[in-house]
Amino acid sequence: MHELVIVEGILETVIPEVQKHNVSKILKIRLKIGDLSGVVPRCVHEYFGIAAAGTIAEGAKLEIESIPVRIRCSTCGYDGVLGKVRYLCPSCGGTDFRITQGKEYYIENVEAE
Ligand SMILES: [Zn+2]
Structure with missing residues (x-):
């Protein structure tokens, strides 16, 4: 139920924000969801219909784009996308790195009329 x-x-x-611009209907909401955010896009899609019912976002199209996980490695200085092995630096195989991207999720943009 977290989603x-x-x-x-x-x-x-989104709703109070777009209402400031005199719109009556939200057409599309685009979200960016990090691969490590713990948010499951499929569940977001599922709940969107329920949460949007009866609001100006009812029937809006929901687009979700994932954000790849990026790290900065303290051992070799690698700064980039984390590989398939989620707990090792893809460059040196070290474990001493900081996650710089991929835990967040946010609203990328909204289309309304
Ligand atoms: Zn490294």
């Missing part, structure tokens, strides 16, 4: 809370949060952010 329902997220979807409601997104709508609570």
Whole structure:
């Protein structure tokens, strides 16, 4: 149910924002979701219909793009996308790195009329 809370949060952010611009309907919401954010895009899609029902976002198209996980390695200085092995630096095989991208999720843009 964690995604329902997220979807409601997104709508609570988006709806008052677009209403400032005199719109009556949200057509499309584009989200970016990090691969390590813990948010499951499939669940977001599923709950979006429920959360949007009866709001100006009802029937809006939801697009979700994933954000790859990036790291900065303290051992070799690698700064880039994390490989398939999620706990090793793809460059030196070390484990001493910091995740710089991929834990976040945000609203990329909204189309409304
Ligand atoms: Zn490294």
